[in-house]
Amino acid sequence: MTSQQTLIAETMVTLADNLVADFDVIDLLTVLADRCVSVLGVSAAGLMLAGPDGTLRVIASSSERMRLLELFELQAEEGPCLESYLSGDAVAQVDLESAMDRWPRFAPEAIASGFRAVHAIPLRLRGEVIGALNLFQDDTRGIDDEGLRAARAFADVATIAILQYRAISRSHELVDQLNTALNRRIVIEQAKGVVAEREHVDMEGAFEALRQHARDHNLRLSDVAAAVVAGSLRPTVASPRLRRPTS
Amino acid sequence: MSAERRRRLLGRLLGADGPLLGIERLCHVCVDTTGSDGASIMLFHDGASRGSLCATDGLGALLEEVQFTLGEGPGIDACRDDRPVAEPDLAAPAAPRWIAFTPSAVAAGARAVFGFPIRVGGVVLGALQVSRDRRGPLTDDQHADALVLADMAAEIMLLLQAGASPGELAVELEQGANLHAVVHQASGMASVQMGVSVDHALVRLRAHAFRTSIPLVDIARRVVERTLRFSPDGEAAPDGEAAPDGGNGADP
Known part of the structure; x- marks a missing residue:
C-alpha cells in the first residue's frame, strides 16, 4: 500500500468509528473536512448540509478562510457547492481564473482568499442529495484520480451516516x-x-x-x-x- | 432468507382484507405461525406495562391481564432484559420464576409462555407475548417468525403513530388497545379516599388484587362503581350492598 492508501484506509476507520457511540453530525463532518486536507493534499475543505427547508448551511470547514468563503458562496447564491448540490453531480476541478463568467461574484472572492482551483462533490445517496463537499486548492495542480475516488468514498460514508442518523432520530x-x-x-x-x-x-x-x-x-x-x-x-x-x- | 421470511409474514399480515395495515391482525398471525393458543402486544414504558395494543381472545387476553395485575411475567422480563424470554414448561419449570405470575397463568390454562421485545433502535416499546395450553418449546422456525413479527410490530406502530395528531395516540393503534382506563380512574378515586398519591394508590390496588386473587381490573371496576372503597389506613371495605359484577364490563 502506498502511504496515501494507508491514510485513506485509516480515514475510513476513523469515520466508521464516529458512527457508533455519541454520533454527532458536526463532529463527523469536521473529521471529514480535516481528513480531506491531510489525505487528499487539498488546501482546504468544507461541507454544507441542506436544512429541512432545503437551504444549504455551512456545517464544517477545515479553516476559517474556508468558512468565510463558503458563507460568501451562500450569500452570493453561486459557486461550486451550490451547483453540485442542485445538480447532484460533481463539479470537476475548475480553474478559478477561467470561471469569472460562470461565477462572477464567487470566483474573484475565492481568488482574493488565495485559492486557485475548486472541486465539489455532492453528498448523495441514490436520488437524495443532502449537501455537498467543497475542496479548494492554492494552486492548479489538480487532484489525481485516486484522490478523487477517495473523496467520493468519504462523501458516501458521510451521507449514509447522516441519513441513518436522521432515520433513527425520527424513530x-x-x-x-x-x-x-x-x-x-x-x-x-x-x-x-x-x-x-x-x-x-x-x-x-x-x-x-x-x-x-x-x-x-x-x-x-x-x-x-x-x-x-x-x-x-x-x-x-x-x-x-x-x-x-x-x- | 430473512427477506423471504419478512415477505411471507407481511403477506399474511395484509391478508385478505387488502392493504389495510393493522396491528390487531399481527396477534392472530402470530398465533397461527407459532402454533400457539394466545398472543398479545404489551406496551411498556417507565419500567411498567401500560396495557396492550392487541390480544387474542382467551389465553392471549387472560395472560395480558395477569401480567398487568401482577407486574411480572414473560413480556415484562423481555422488556426489562431486552431479550427473548421462554418458559416452555410453566407448570414444572426447570428454575422457579415469576412467583405471582406462574400460578395465575397456570390456573388460566397456560403451560408454555414466550416473550419477545419490540424495540426501535435501542429503545424497548413493548413485547410480543405468545402462550400455549401445552408444554414444549417453539421450533427454531417459530422462534424466528416471532422475532420478525416483533420487528414488524415496531415498524407498524411507528408507521401508524407517524400519522397521529400531536399528543394523541394513533386511532389505528387505539382500536384494539386495552389501556386499562378503569384502573387509572380507580387509582384517582382511591388516592382521594386514602389521602395518598395516585401512584401509591395504584400500589395499594395491586396489593389488594394480589391478596384477594381478584384481577386488578375487577378491583378497579368495583372502586369506580363505588361498591368498594379504601379507608385512609389503606383497608378496603365494601361500599354499599350491591354485589359487583366484575366479569363483563368494558372499559369506558
Whole structure:
C-alpha cells in the first residue's frame, strides 16, 4: 500500500468509528473536512448540509478562510457547492481564473482568499442529495484520480451516516410521541377518578368538569389533568345535572 | 432468507382484507405461525406495562391481564432484559420464576409462555407475548417468525403513530388497545379516599388484587362503581350492598 492508501484506509476507520457511540453530525463532518486536507493534499475543505427547508448551511470547514468563503458562496447564491448540490453531480476541478463568467461574484472572492482551483462533490445517496463537499486548492495542480475516488468514498460514508442518523432520530421522536400520548391518557383517567371521588360525580361528569376548566382557562386538557392529580387544582363541577345523587 | 421470511409474514399480515395495515391482525398471525393458543402486544414504558395494543381472545387476553395485575411475567422480563424470554414448561419449570405470575397463568390454562421485545433502535416499546395450553418449546422456525413479527410490530406502530395528531395516540393503534382506563380512574378515586398519591394508590390496588386473587381490573371496576372503597389506613371495605359484577364490563 502506498502511504496515501494507508491514510485513506485509516480515514475510513476513523469515520466508521464516529458512527457508533455519541454520533454527532458536526463532529463527523469536521473529521471529514480535516481528513480531506491531510489525505487528499487539498488546501482546504468544507461541507454544507441542506436544512429541512432545503437551504444549504455551512456545517464544517477545515479553516476559517474556508468558512468565510463558503458563507460568501451562500450569500452570493453561486459557486461550486451550490451547483453540485442542485445538480447532484460533481463539479470537476475548475480553474478559478477561467470561471469569472460562470461565477462572477464567487470566483474573484475565492481568488482574493488565495485559492486557485475548486472541486465539489455532492453528498448523495441514490436520488437524495443532502449537501455537498467543497475542496479548494492554492494552486492548479489538480487532484489525481485516486484522490478523487477517495473523496467520493468519504462523501458516501458521510451521507449514509447522516441519513441513518436522521432515520433513527425520527424513530426516537415517534417513540417519544407514543409514550407521551400514553402518559397523557393515563393522567386524564387518573384526574377523572380524583374529580369523581371529590365531587361525587360519575366519570362523564368528571371528564366534563376537566374539559370545562380547560376551555374556560384556555389550558390543555392534559395540563389541567396533571394539576388535578398533583393536588394543585380543584375544578368546579359547574352543571348540577352532572351531579351524582349522594346516597 | 430473512427477506423471504419478512415477505411471507407481511403477506399474511395484509391478508385478505387488502392493504389495510393493522396491528390487531399481527396477534392472530402470530398465533397461527407459532402454533400457539394466545398472543398479545404489551406496551411498556417507565419500567411498567401500560396495557396492550392487541390480544387474542382467551389465553392471549387472560395472560395480558395477569401480567398487568401482577407486574411480572414473560413480556415484562423481555422488556426489562431486552431479550427473548421462554418458559416452555410453566407448570414444572426447570428454575422457579415469576412467583405471582406462574400460578395465575397456570390456573388460566397456560403451560408454555414466550416473550419477545419490540424495540426501535435501542429503545424497548413493548413485547410480543405468545402462550400455549401445552408444554414444549417453539421450533427454531417459530422462534424466528416471532422475532420478525416483533420487528414488524415496531415498524407498524411507528408507521401508524407517524400519522397521529400531536399528543394523541394513533386511532389505528387505539382500536384494539386495552389501556386499562378503569384502573387509572380507580387509582384517582382511591388516592382521594386514602389521602395518598395516585401512584401509591395504584400500589395499594395491586396489593389488594394480589391478596384477594381478584384481577386488578375487577378491583378497579368495583372502586369506580363505588361498591368498594379504601379507608385512609389503606383497608378496603365494601361500599354499599350491591354485589359487583366484575366479569363483563368494558372499559369506558
